[in-house]
Amino acid sequence: MRQKITILGATGSIGVNTLDVISRHTDKYSVFALSGHQKINLLTIQCIEHSPRYAVVIDPESASILRAKLQEAGSDTEVLCGVDALSDVSSHNDVDIVMAAIVGAAGLVPTLSAVNAGKKILLANKEALVMAGGLFMQAVKVSGAVLLPVDSEHNAIFQCLPGASQGLSESGVVRLLLSASGGPFRGLTAEQMIDVTVEQAVAHPNWSMGRKISVDSATLMNKGLELIEACWLFDASPDQIDVIVHPQSIVHSLVQYADGSVIAQLGNPDMRTPIAHALAWPERIDSGVAELDLFDIARLDFTRPDLESFPCLSLASDAARAGMDAPAVLNASNEIAVQAFLDRRIGFTQIAAVVKETLSASIFNEPESLAAVQESDSKARSYAASFILKIER
Ligand code: NAD
Ligand code: MG
Numbered sequence: 545m546r547q548k549i550t551i552l553g554a555t556g557s558i559g560v561n562t563l564d565v566i567s568r569h570t571d572k573y574s575v576f577a578l579s580g581h582q583k584i585n586l587l588t589i590q591c592i593e594h595s596p597r598y599a600v601v602i603d604p605e606s607a608s609i610l611r612a613k614l615q616e617a618g619s620d621t622e623v624l625c626g627v628d629a630l631s632d633v634s635s636h637n638d639v640d641i642v643m644a645a646i647v648g649a650a651g652l653v654p655t656l657s658a659v660n661a662g663k664k665i666l667l668a669n670k671e672a673l674v675m676a677g678g679l680f681m682q683a684v685k686v687s688g689a690v691l692l693p694v695d696s697e698h699n700a701i702f703q704c705l706p707g708a709s710q711g712l713s714e715s716g717v718v719r720l721l722l723s724a725s726g727g728p729f730r731g732l733t734a735e736q737m738i739d740v741t742v743e744q745a746v747a748h749p750n751w752s753m754g755r756k757i758s759v760d761s762a763t764l765m766n767k768g769l770e771l772i773e774a775c776w777l778f779d780a781s782p783d784q785i786d787v788i789v790h791p792q793s794i795v796h797s798l799v800q801y802a803d804g805s806v807i808a809q810l811g812n813p814d815m816r817t818p819i820a821h822a823l824a825w826p827e828r829i830d831s832g833v834a835e836l837d838l839f840d841i842a843r844l845d846f847t848r849p850d851l852e853s854f855p856c857l858s859l860a861s862d863a864a865r866a867g868m869d870a871p872a873v874l875n876a877s878n879e880i881a882v883q884a885f886l887d888r889r890i891g892f893t894q895i896a897a898v899v900k901e902t903l904s905a906s907i908f909n910e911p912e913s914l915a916a917v918q919e920s921d922s923k924a925r926s927y928a929a930s931f932i933l934k935i936e937r
Contacts, residue, residue, distance in 0.1 A: 546570075548639050553645035627654070636661075644658065652676060652917075656672070659683045663690075679914060697722050720797070722771060771857075787857065870903065873906045880929055
């Protein structure tokens with residue numbers, strides 16, 4: 545029996561890589577549903593190639609375009625429309641695996657639907673966990689869903705931890721070492737980053753990714769979000785996690801043990817490795833990634849992050865320590881600020897200013913429900929948006 549998979553965010557960088565891995569193992573996996581928001585041409589091609597039962601888009605206009613294109617191509621794929629349809633294809637009885645690869649807060653509800661339905665979830669959408677980690681992990685516990693990290697660092701840590709799901713200290717773990725490439729502006733001062741362009745910010749030296757995560761990698765907010773993500777995934781406190789800058793992106797993260805051992809996962813910087821790992825876990829399958837050639841790489845460097853030049857990392861680590869809905873506020877204001885930067889309304893270094901201002905204007909509360917998380921999220925978005933109106937260029 546082939547396992548049926550829903551890919552939320554199929555047209556994105558993670559989605560495309562997931563389909564690449566799946567296409568190497570059509571004997572093991574079949575595509576149940578694909579979702580996309582903007583690139584309807586790409587979604588059409590993906591539907592023709594992978595024949596999913598459903599394709600989901602958000603707005604009715606995209607739905608009619610997609611329907612027409614698929615009909616013309618003689619495809620049997622049924623087109624569904626709207627955010628509820630995302631949840632439907634994530635929780636459908638016939639689905640075994642859900643790849644959560646929508647970017648940002650928009651991925652939270654459909655990912656939670658997959659969790660509540662007890663699916664095997666391959667989690668790329670880190671923002672979902674940052675926003676609602678407590679509720680999310682509780683839902684995993686209740687439903688018995690299997691949560692596997694796709695984010696390369698978390699996937700690496702997962703691979704370096706002992707199999708049984710006991711606490712970190714019971715496993716003799718002293719520290720998690722989270723790798724960071726340092727992004728395209730590593731080595732620059734905050735002042736030198738004032739006038740960097742959108743094009744420079746999205747040009748990551750080692751990874752090819754969507755625009756939002758590329759900007760997050762450039763500000764180091766991505767590492768901050770990942771610190772929070774790691775706290776939830778591995779039941780760690782922020783003090784148990786160190787960020788290490790490793791510009792070659794070969795050592796994807798490490799786990800330090802009480803006996804002095806440090807276990808690392810290495811590989812070429814290609815997301816198909818963590819995707820294939822999570823997809824096949826606990827087995828191993830070919831991902832299409834070239835074998836690592838250590839002689840070719842020759843050296844691996846490690847340095848401390850520059851917190852002064854990259855304040856987003858400290859803002860995230862403060863939010864992790866503050867707990868409650870501080871990470872949701874951090875994430876929401878960051879999403880708004882990154883979009884404003886991509887729209888060329890604010891400068892690169894103003895992203896941190898927007899997040900900092902929104903966090904300091906917020907009174908944090910423990911979010912007891914999804915509705916409470918969504919309220920914190922939308923309040924922070926409005927605050928950040930109005931602050932941007934005051935500072936925009
Ligand atoms: P991307 O921008 O390339 O793709 C995002 C996908 O989400 C697209 O399919 C898009 O259509 C869809 N989408 C966007 N807005 C939506 C909305 N409002 N409603 C429904 N769908 C929407 O992003 P990506 O680089 O593939 O990243 C996806 C997620 O994976 C992010 O959370 C990112 O942090 C995480 N991630 C990505 C990488 C990577 O290498 N790209 C690595 C680690 C983690
Ligand atoms: Mg990562």
